[in-house]
Each structure stands twice: as structure tokens, then as C-alpha cells.
Amino acid sequence: MRLGWDEIKRRARAFSQEWKDAHYEKGETQSFYNDFFEIFGVRRRTVASYERRVESIDANRRGFIDLFWPGTLIIEQKSGGRDLLKAQGQALEYFDWLPDNQKPRYILTCDFQRWHLIDLDTNQDWRFTLAELHKHIEAFAFVLGRQRTFQTQATVTIKAAELMGKLHDALEESGYVGHDLERLLVRLLFCLFADDTGIFQPAQIFLQLLENDTADDGRDTGRVLMELFDVLDTPDGQNGTENERQSTLAGELNQFPYINGDLFAGRLRTPVFDAKMRQLLIDACRHNWSGVSPAIFGSLFQSVMDAKERRAKGAHYTSEANILKVIGPLFLDDLTAELERIIARKTGRDALLDEFVAKLSRLTFLDPACGCGNFLVIAYRELRRLELAALEARWPKTMTSTGEVRRQGIIDPGLLSRVQVSQFYGIEVEEFPARIAEVAMWMADHLANNALGDAFSTNYARIPLRDSAHILHADALETDWSSLIAPEKLNYIMGNPPFVGAKFQTPEQRAQVRAIAGLGGSGGTLDFVAAWFIKAGQFVAANHRIRIAFVATNSISQGEQVAQLWPILFDRFHLEIAFAHRTFSWGSEARGKAHVHVVVIGLVHRDHQPAEKRLFSYPDIRREPIESRHEALTAYLFDARGVTNRHLVVKEEARPINGAGKLLIGSKPIDGGQYIFDASERSRFLSEEPGAAKFLHPYLGSQEFINGGLRWILYLAAAEPSELRELPNVRQRIANVRAIREKSPSAGTRMLAHTPASYHVTVVPEQPYLVIPKVSSERREYVPLGWLEPPTIASDLLFVQPTASLSDFAILTSRAHMAWLAHIGGRLKSDFRYSIGLVYNTFPWPDATPAQRARIEALAQAVLDARAAHPTASLADLYDPDTMPADLRRAHHALDLAVDKLYRAAPFASDRDRVEHLFGRYEALVNPLERLGAAKNRRMARKRDKADHAA
Template sequence: MNAVEIEQAITDLAEQPFDGAAFPYAFLEAFGNKATTIQRLRSGATNKSDLGGVLQTNNIHIAVCGNGQATTTLTALKDSPATLRAKAKFVLATDGADFEAEDLTSGETVACAFTDFPDHFGFFLPLAGISTVRQISENAFDIRATSRLNRLYVELLKDNPEWGTAERRHDMNHLMARLIFCFFAEDTDIFVGRGKFTEIIAQMSSKDSSNTHEVMSTLFRAMNTKKEDRAAAKIPRWADDFPYVNGGLFSGSMDVPKFSRIARSYLLHVGGLDWTKINPDIFGSMIQAVADDKERGELGMHYTSVPNILKVLNPLFLDDLRARLEEAGDNPRTLLNLRKRMAKIRVFDPACGSGNFLVIAYKEMRAIEAQINERRGERDHHSEIPLTNFRGIELRDFPAEIARLALVIAEYQCDVLYRGQRLALAEFLPLRNENWITCGNALRLDWLSICPSTGTGVKVQADDLFEIPLDQAEIDFENEGGETYICGNPPYQGARGQFREQKEDLKRVFDGHTNAWKSIDYVAGWFMKAADYGARANAASAFVATNSICQGQHVPILWPLILASGHEISFAHTSFKWTNLASHNAGVTVAVIGISNRPPKTRRLFSISESGNAILQESANINPYLVAAPNVIVSKLSSPISDLSEMSYGNYPGDGNFLTLTALEAQELCARRPDLKTIVRPLYGAQEFIKGLSRFCLWIDDQMLDLASSDPMIANRIESVRATRLASRDASLNKLATRSHQYRDRNVAQSQLVLVPTVSSERRQYIPTELKGASSVTTNQAFALYDAPLWNMALVASRLHLVWIATVCGQLETRYRYSNTLGWNTFPVPTLTEKNKADLTRCAEDILLAREHHFPATIADLYDPDDMPDDLRAAHERNDEVLERIYIGRRFKNDTERLEKLFDLYTKMAAAAAPAKKRKAGARA
């Protein structure tokens, strides 16, 4: 369940007659507990309460009590030994009239009337596995409003299915935007009389709802008609109190879908909420899925927290504005110059969704402007920051409408906050007819036509604030010398998950730049467009992107193009989780990357330490891997740059799986033909050595072929391999049909084999590696170090190597993707002394011994970060300490410092190796 669904469920619960026996189970069910979980609690199988209540381990202890006993019962729940044993995070007591709860972790409490407890549902979201931010808990209204609007939307479509068709979908979305404005306006005195809009509909529409649509249409018509024209337009007296709104919001069709009794009830319920509490930077994200059939199942999951948005906006330009404000002090002229500068700043989000980034940017700039006005003694001065400077592109119709509306609401709220309600009301209506959010495909539109670099735009007013063509009319405003800041959170789709249209988008963007665009994430298109824009305008850009855009194959494809455009990374946030309000949502790992062709001398690199603390590192440069290092790009090498053993790709079978045996098949063959034991070898790919799976293969040397073929089962398998290879479309496999008794590759060890998986879980703190005997065979699902000294294994098993692999090799989905040519061969290691090698050998042996202590636990079991044995963790810590002291004489503070050292060393080693390679190439010529 998501946050909106949970809010709806507990609201329904609060409105039902109170049933003390059923309440605890209904409460838990509202937070997404499955029926089987509830049944086990009811039966007592998992209910550990010692107070006659319901205690869910690791979650909550609930008790229903007698009248007036909620406070004392809550105390008893807190003091309960069972609460402590079960590690409950919450306690809750209610008598059906009062409701009290406490978060035992934070100490925060809730005390309210029982009917009001849905107002505090955000307090309990952790019960559903939703790790939320304080802002959501404190602004639960936005989720409640979204829930009500969603129910109204669905009910209207049920009774008016034609309004859900492509032809009428815009009209339906437009209706919702009108309603949101009206609900906000009636509770903020924009409409005279609190609740006026809802009240008129309740009074003038019949209870059977037969004329609700007519009443609403009349109100919309009044708001689109100037006062002096209303008599001629025959606006009835009961609608005449409503102001003229215009701005395109109420122009066009006045058609309204018909309301059923249920829909009318939902409408009045929505209007009964307190819309003064709306938070436009949250609300837009909450509601944008309402109008999208595919996304409605994820309703409320699109929330983007303000702190995350500020990770983009603050270093992009807001920090600089605040610094200039601090420098200005109380100097009137300097303050005035800053205000004039801000009036020309444009914020452009070419993937704006419902406008979160634009709204936050506007509100933050208004806060700075308010301080300027305060210091100049001009508190009532009108804002010189126009909404039209906050521009966006959004592919979908409804979020684009909500973005405009959110900005209009934000402007009014800022006017009330900084200038007072009287002045805010005096200047708010009528709305202006200017368009500034374009509905279209950002990768196919010319950004300069939507957000020109300087000068006056085309002097055309749009007809409708909420009707915007693809070729958006420009807004008439002067912007000579202005700055443009491009920002946002574009879609991430990886190369394999892109639709045909998205592939075509990338082709258009990168045409003439590179032919390798098929291999990169969709978000790369926004970076390329931003770089092209910045080459022709005074602009800087910053986007949220999957961290893969600064890893692996993305770096040599995308970043040389960005750097060639004159742009460099001006600031960055290294990887962090970008979560939403879905239950148990793990979030996607993202990075924030700012680019500019006028970067500051000192670049800021933000990261999170291993202990969870924020770190700010200032440096002269940030490279495409988001490391404080020169702009080096790591390329594949055919052999190690350091003094390491050669690592080979595992053996590719190309056998149709006919040379592979299960454990049972291998056992039966050896029992039947003991003379063939020597051709049966253990087989290891990544899954086999990580999960402890048992597989074998037929490893037949040429001199053993006649003996092996004497067994009918083996002979049949060899013939099946031959048929498979001949039927293949791969010409190289066709040729291998002549030796169908063997894998394509025939690499084996003489003494020992160190295995490294091709893909590994990102949850592990170390890359899993294993030591096997000479008889073992590896598949192409693993890499192998054949007969390498054991100290090589210590390097593979280190934290240093993991962060290098994660950075330069990239990821498959979210898992680490290993590469011998890009990861191992490029891994920079200082010159090792014999003592260094001996120490590392001992570390590798200690890791292997620690694993042996926990036999038969698998690698997957042992390296689960939540259950890693203490002795194994200690062995790895010792290995890391020994290795890191070789690099810098101490342990590294964090991964950022590790990467900085690795890139520094790589740059020096690559420079030293380059001349030798050049001479070698010349000699061949």
C-alpha cells in the first residue's frame, strides 16, 4: 500500500462505529498487513501482548481501554515488559473517544479525539515500511486531499466514461484543476466567505445530484465573466458574488460531467477540508498520478522531498544568492542590485512533472527577496520575481496543468506571508494569461525557443493559461543579462528498458555527437541538451540522475561530449537513495550532477560517510566519476596496469548445456563408470560459488575421447553438442562442431583458481571471491585468476577494489557489474614489497579460515550485510587496514577519499605507461 491508500483506509476506519474488539486488527490492516498476518494475531499465535491488547513484534502494541483510561493505558503499554521484548516501535491506546499514541524511538506523541486520528496518519507511516520525512508527517493534508480527489475522479469517470477517453481527457483534467483552485480560493478569502464554493454547490444542487453539473458550470461561467458583463451574460444572483478569475483557468468549455449522489458527496467532502494547509511543492507530486490510469496504482508515490530538491537548487544558484545577500548587509544599493539580478533569473525544468523544483525555487527566491525588502524598509514592495521566469516542459497534460496551478498558489501564499493578506488579495485576481509551462517532449523541443537566452520574446499573449500548444508562444519580458538555471529530475530508463520512442528521442539528441547512444540511460539526453543550451546561453544546469550515468560505459560515451562542449562538473552529490512513499520502497540510487561552462574555481562535492554523516569536500575539479580528481576517463586495458596476475573471462561452453551435469547425474556416472571419474569436474559460475550450488561438467581431453564415448550417455551428449553447434547462427560455433566433446574455451589451473563473479549484489560490502582447486572449471559467469599468488585474492576482496569496480565498471540494474579489462586491469596498486605480499597473503588466508568456521554457510549467507559473522567481518577489516596502509599509511575515511587516491594513482600510472605503449606501437609499424 502507498501513503494515499493508507490515509483512505484509516479515514474509513475512523468513520465507522467504534468496535473495541475489532479496532486493533482493522488498524493494522489499514497499514497493509496481510490477512494471514491478522489471522495469526487473532489466534494468539503471534500476539505477544501481556495487557490483553494486540502486540505485533517489531511494530506496535495496541490496547483498547475503558472510558477515560487512554492516558493510563498508554503508560502501561510503555512500561510493559512485552513491549520491550518485542521491540515495538509504537504504543497506542484508545477508548473510542480519546486516542493516544507514542513513537518509542523518537518520543513524539499524538493525543486527539478518536475521530481525528486520521489527521495524524503520517505519524504511523513507518508501520507500513514507509521511511518518511518530517515534512510529510507535518503536512498530512496534501495526502488526504489527494485521496479525496482521487475518489471523486474515479467516481466521475464511472458515471461519465466518455470523459476518460482521449478526446475528453483534457477536459477532465481541466475540471480537476478548476476544482483545486476553487477549494483553495474559498478557504483563503480569495472568494468572499469561507467555504463559499462548496456551500453554494450544497445549497443550489439537489440532493439527488441531478443538477450538480449545471450549478458548477454556472459558477465557472461567472468566474470567466467580468462583473460589468454579467447582466448581459445572465449570470444568476447566487453566482454573482464570485470574482472574475480569467487567466484561462475558467475560459473555454463550461461543460461539466454529471454527478451521482456518491460523486456529489465526495465533492462536498473534498470541499470540507481545510485548503489553507495545502503545500504546493508536495501536493503536485501527490496528485499527478490521479489522471493517469497506469500510474493511479502508485498514487502518492511521486513525492519528492524538499531536502532532496534543495540538493540540486542550493549549490546550483540559491547558495550564491544567499551569500550575496549576506555580503550586502544593509547597503541599500547593493541590495537593490541583488533584487534586480534576481528579477532576471530564470529557472527552467525540462522534465518538470507537477512543478516541484519550480515551486521550491520560487519560494526560496521569494524568501531571499523578502529579506532584501525588509532591510531596505520596503516590506510592502511588490515582488519583482515573475512566475513566468519559472519555466518547464512536461510530457503529460495533467501534471503540466498542476505545475501552473501550484505556482499560482505558491505566489499567493508568498504574498500573504511577506506582504500580508490585504495586498495579496488586492493583486491576485484576475489571473494573468501568460503561459510558462509547455506540454511536450523535452528531448524533441528546442529549449532556446521555450527559454530564450536573452532579450525580448515574441510579443504574443496566449489565449489560455491552461491551454498550451506545443510551439509555445513566448512571453514578452526583458531579460538582458539574465541567468538561466536548468534543473530537474528527468526520467531514468536504462538502455534495456527504453521504448522505441525513447530510443528515437536519444537518436535525435545525439545525432552528430556519437553513434553509441543505444547503450546509455534516457536521462543522458537531458545532460546533452543542457550542454548544447549552455553553449549558446548564460546558463548552468543540475539534474538528479541514476548514479550509473557516472559509471562504467556511460562515462566514455557521454562525458567526453559534455567536456568538449566547454562544460565541466561544477558540483555533485555522490550516490544516495531517492525514495518515494511506496510501502517498503528501497528507492533508486541517484546522484546530483551540476554542469557549467563557467564553473567556480572551487568545486563542491557532497557525499555521505559510512556512518551516515554528510561530508562536503572542496576541490579544484570533479571528474565524470564524481571524484575530486582530474578529468581522466578510464578505458579498457588488455593487461593489468599494476603488477597483478592476469585475469581471464571464464570458459564459454557453447554446448547447449549438454556437457553439464547435475550433482545426481555426476554421482550416477561415477558409480556406473569409475574409470571416467577423471573427466567429471566441479563447475563454477557466479551462482554456484556464491549460493553453494553443485554442478559438474564433462571435461574431455582429446586422448580421453574414445574412452568417454564408450559410455552411451556421454556419446549421446557429445552428438547433441555437435547438432546444437551446427544449428547455431554463430559461424564460430559451427566450426566448433568438430570438437563437440569440449567447451569452446579450455582454461584450467595447475594449482589453484581464484573466482570473481561477473555480477554481484550491491548490498554486499565486499565483492565475493572464492579459492578453488586445480580440478575446478569456471564458466563465463565468472572471471578467474589461474594459479595467481593468493595475495591477489586479498585485493579482490578489499573495500578499495569494490569502490573502484562500482565506479568504473558500473552496474547491471543495481548490482555491481565486474569487468576484467575495465575493472581489474585498470585497478591502480602501488608497488608491493615482498612483505606487503606476505601480509596480504595472510589476510586472504584469514578470510578463508573465517569462512570455514561457518561451514556449510554459503557466500550468500556469509556476506549478507545484516548477518555477516563477526570474525569474518573482522578478517575483512584487517585486510582493508593492511591494504589501505600500503596506499596512504592509514585507513581511508570514506569511499570518496578512497576513490580520490585511486584516481590520482591511476592518472600517474596511465601517464607513465603511455609513452611505452606508443613506442611499442611504433615498433610494430
């Protein structure tokens, strides 16, 4: 029978009355605690034993614990009037002697009349007399498997996942695989959680079943589990059900409740355990699952996937802190503020609280890439917390005539709770995580019911399970979402869709994205996550009140994808950005955890956009953000106040639109490595063919230019046939290149086989030239561009500006240009990826007078001189933020200020401030018709900037 706290308190009073004269340790302890456990409807012998022998680590001391519940409780009992402080010291000594997996959370010292209970996890303690026991009885909620506080701890969660991962591996190694293994793990996970959180009562009966009713060698463990699953799927006559269990069922099994919910329906192949596998399950069972979030299921799922599978599916387990960054501005912050306003009212509060709870019960949520249900779980938990806060305000506590604190007029608080797991919907392509998501939601529901029971002094649980989250096992990109929930019934779409870049997509994934985007032509280069944004946009087109929030790789808010994706969202579906988190590091709590750079973007239909848009920026991508409010946000996630068209996107340009000289890609041989030599290869080659020396040129890519080192390349464009005739080794390499090109699957490369001595791309300037590395580390404040001189040849990993002046270098190495690169350019992983068409050709160059140009040229030369002052340092050393010399930093800072003043007199507060200004300049370049409006916006922005600066 599931006892409520009122009944438990009544029993506690009766216990106190019966034992009011007890004082003798030896004669009365065991009867005393047998009766104590009966207060909770628990048979003491099922969970705890008397006189447990323990000994010190060095085995020279030993003792006996008066009552021991492994992993939960030590009781050190004394006769009336004895020193409880000394008893506590003895109990703590016994604690130290115990193995780690048996160390308890609670210590009770008692002399029958005086009680002192300590929670070693929280350092909370309770001191009271026997007569006051009923007032403090809820401190013993752990007897029912109920913890007074529930806190998610990453270490506890990860440990639980690792334990289950070991069990999974052992079962799989034994040949128990596939669908049965997945269903078995899900059922075991529910049992482990239920054993520690009060679903199973008394606490730890599942552990007791494994330890007492299965053989040490594990041979019958699988059979006992199958019997248990049958029991959990059979009505027991409680909670309005008919008793369908056999009368001959063993008492150990019959005490398990009826769970239902289809979780235990259907037969599984019986697993054959051995001693090691049984012990792994018992170890997992001894872990304290009451401190585990339901999001553990996500961690478990990822812990049993290898790295290759993780990358293919794009799965990233999401921490709760990061989930809150999505659901907070999506709905939770507004609901919290609404409840606070209601509670603060002086009149009409009760009716508003009732309507608020009813409103919560009407909200619906869809995660169309739900995985193991992490977003659904946390959203449900937070909704139930809001509901509980509203119910507590609606039914305040009052003092009874007996001095107890109770809530007014409440008989069954379960009738007041209206938020259900059935308000939540998910789509998941893999069956295992889909089933895990269902169970995770039941776990979250039970924890919320525990909190409700604690608040209203009852023991409340929703079992058997009747409501379930709606989790569809299907491919979300091939499924009509309205088959799961109609658009008009939905409020929020949220989640963390798979992170798979365009280059890493399977042919099937690429086809899905292109079909959904409908870009035509080559189909674009959208990341996989973009398809979820577009599908969600289609849903909003059917119901303009739906709000969207997704996590995505930051590639959708910078680089070439912006011009492909955002016109669809802005123009086709009329969406606006309601809030956004700019780039930050998205950590995982899973085994083999992944770290990626992401953004969070919240979207609404234009007809229902908020007046203020929230923007969360990260000065440090691994720390907390700074929030700002704006009238409108661009697709690049910065303020749109400097432009007339907030939907403006930067498109690749074939040639500079800014008056700059043409930037070229460096030489690209397509030679299979035949023409390229490192120092030792060059030395050996010239020892055999010294006449080739005149044709070997220094050859630098990004790596060599930034970090130092040198390679060499055969450059044969100027070689006469008569010279080549005398160089047989060179001719052999030419023949090898011809053969390599002829075998290429590319028709263009096969055409190049007719001219094997030539490069695919040949850029060999005859005077000093400027080079820009194609890729540079995100850690650097400046991309280390610079000059090369003939005969050095730049590879295609360097961009070449053959006619660049010192003033060009000054602009390109400035913070203004770096800001444009960082916000508009793409990324390779997290590193800056320079682009001719997207960055260089579109960058808005400043106007400069001859005097201003001379000024920045002098400052640019100072930068070069500061570099030259450190001749042994590579560019990597010079531009590492930890080792950058002070004189070089000062030179760059002076140049930055001078270039900034070419754009406006007022200083820029940040790189984001710079790029917002540059974006307005860009708009004027690409749309002369809007130049007047853009100029006006810039003037207004300058006035605001001056006012802000003055403030």
C-alpha cells in the same frame, strides 16, 4: 469584495464597540456571531450552523455545539463571567464525538467579553478581550481561507493525492476518459486548493456549493461543475474587469471570483456523476488543502499512473528536501548569503535591497523535463521568500500612535513584489503534467501572495490570473530550447530528467540519445538522462553564464558511461563541475513510490567557474550529507588534486595495464538449459543414464558461490564419440542444443550449432583457481571472492583468474580494490557490478618487496582461515555487515592496513581518500608523459595528508 486587513480591523473595532455590553448567552449568541462573520464579509449561514446536535460513540450521551463549522471551528459560548476552562473541556468532548472528516482545527470559547482561541494543529492559542479583538483579528484568517502558517507535510500531501486518485479511478471506470478527464482533474484541483487558501472567499464556498446545490445521487454534479467553470472564466467587475456575468446568475455562483489564466477556458464533456463519485469529490473537498504543497500535483500525476508507465517514462516524483539539494547550491545559497550581507550593512542598505529585489525579478529558470512542475514550484517559492525578506527589511515595522504595529509608508505591497511566475519556463512531453505545472505555479504564487499580505497586514491576491509560467508541451529532446527562451535571456537550467537505463530505452529513445551524443560507431550506452546534460551543454555554449544542475542516476558518474559522456561535457562544451551530491537515496512521495540511487551535478562554463567547488558526501545514503570544498572535482565526483588532468576518465582496457594476470569470464554454454541440472534433475537423469556421471561437473555462478547451493553441468569436451554413443539421453540433449542454436537470431550463435557439444565460452582450469562474482550486494564491505577447485566449473557469472597467487587474492580483497570497484565500476541497480575491462584491467596495483608480499600473503591466509572457522556459514552470511564474524572482520582490517601501506605510509581516511590516490596512480599508468606531474601531485597530497592526520 476582497477585504484588506486594514478594513477588517476597522470592522473589528466597530463590532467590539457595538457589543461591548453583551453578556447573555441564550438571547444574544446568534446575532453576535452573525455580526462577527460579517467582519470578514462572510455570511455565517454559508459556512456554519447553530446548535449542531452530537452524541457520544456509545450513544448514551448527547449535546449541542453552539456554533459548528465542519472541519474548521467549534464555538462554545457562555454568558458573561462563566468558567471558560469548563467550556473548553465541553468543546473538546464534542470534538471527540465528531466523525474524523468533520473534526475542526480551531476551538473558540467565549463569554462575549473574554475570548480564547486554540489551533489544535499547532497548539498555539490566543487569549484577549473583546476590546482587543482588532489586535488579534488575524488569528481568524481561516475565516477567509487563510492559514497563519503554511507547512508542507508529506502525510497531508499524500492523502490529498490519494483522494484525487480515487476520484480519477471512479470517473475513468465510468467511461469519462482522455483529455476531458485530465482537464477536469486539473480544474478540480485548483478549486479544492482555492477553497481552503483564500482564492475563493468566503472559505469553503466550493464545498458548500457541492453539498447544498447538488443532489445526493450525484446526477446534477457534473452540470453544476460546468456552470461553475463558466463563471470562473467570466469577468465579474472586480480588479479592473468589466462585469460580463448575467444578472440572473444564482448568488451561490456569483460569489466565485473571475480566475482567467485560460484554466477554465473551453468546454469539457459534462461528466455524469453518481452518489459515490459525488461523495469522493466532497471527501476531497473536506480535506485541508491549505497544508498541501503545490508539489501535490506531481504526486497526483504519479498516483494515477501504473508502474509500467512510470518505468517507461522514467517519472520519479521529487520531494521538496531533494529539490532543495539541487537549487540550493545552484542559486539559492548564494542569493541568501547576498541578502544577509546587505541586511547586515550599516549604510546604503535601502538602495541595495531595492536592487536585490530587482535582480530577483530578472532571473530566469528553465526545467527542460519539468513534469508536473515540482522544481519550478519550489524554486519560485524560494525566490518569493527571498523577495519578501528583502521587502520586510526595506520597510520595517513601526508603532502607530494607537499602539498598532504597521510597516512604514506602504499603501499597496503588491506594487513592491516584482518576482513573477512568468520568469519560469518548462518543457514536458505529456500534456496532463504540463497543464498541472501551470496550475501548480499559480498555487505557489497565491501562497506567496498570502505570505506577503500577512507581512504587510493586507489581504493580497493576484486574481484574475494574468501571468503564467511558460510550459511547452513538447519532447525536449526533439525541441530547440531557444524556441521557448533565448539562451542570452536564461540564467539557470535545472531539473530531474527521466531515469531510463540504456537497456530499457525504447528504440526511439535510444536513437534520440545517440543522435544528440554523436559518439559514432555503436553510439555508446548512455542512459537517457545523459541527453539532457548534452542539450544543456549546447545551451551554455551560446551563453557562458548559464548554470546547470540536474539529478541523474549515479551511472553517469561511474562505470562505462563516464568515458562516453564526460569528454563531451568537459572538452566539447568546456564545462566544469561547480558542485555535486555524491550517491544518495532519492525517495519519492508518490503512490507506489520509487527509490533510486542518484547523484546531483551542477555545471558551469569554465570561464565562470567558482574558485571553490562544493561536494556533498553521504556516509549513509539515506541520511544527510557532509559538505567539503575543493579546487576541482573529477567526473567520478571526488577531489581532483591527485591528478594533473582533472578531466581524466577511466576507459575500458582489453588487457591488464597494471602487470596483473589475465582475468577471464567463466564458462558460458548457450544451451537453453539443456546441459544444466539442479540436484533433483541430476538424480533423475543419472537414474536413467548412470554412465553420464563422469561428465556431470559441479557448476557454480555468483548465486551459488555466495549463498550456497549447487548445480551441475554436462562437460563433454573430453568425451569420446564411442562414449557418447552409449548415452542416448546425453545425445538427445546435444541435439536439442543444436536445434536451439540454429533458431537463434544471432549469427554467432547459429555458427555454434555446428559444435553443439562445446560451450560458447569454455574456461575449465585444471588447478585451484580464483573467482570473483560478477555482481555483489551494495551492503557488503567486501566482494566475497575466493577459490574453487576442479572438477567444479565456474559459470559466466563468475570471473576466473587461473594463475592467481595468494598475494593476488590479498590485493583483490583489500579495501583499496573495493574502493576502486565502488567508485569506478558500474552498478546493476544499486549492486556492485565487477568488470574485467573497467575495474580489473585498470586497477593500479601497488609495488611490493618480497618481504611485503610475504606479509600480505600471511594476512590473506588469515582471512581464509577466519572463513574456514565458520564451516556452516555461507559467504553471504560471512560478509553480511550485520552477521560478519568478529575474527573475519579483524583479519580483513589487518590486511587492509598492510595493503594501504604498499601505496603510502600515511593511512587513508576513507574509501574516497583511497580512490583519489589510486586515480593519480592510474593517470601515471595511462599517460607516462604526465607521470612526473602526477608524482609531484602525489607528493604534495601526501604532505597535506600527513598534516591533516597530525591535526
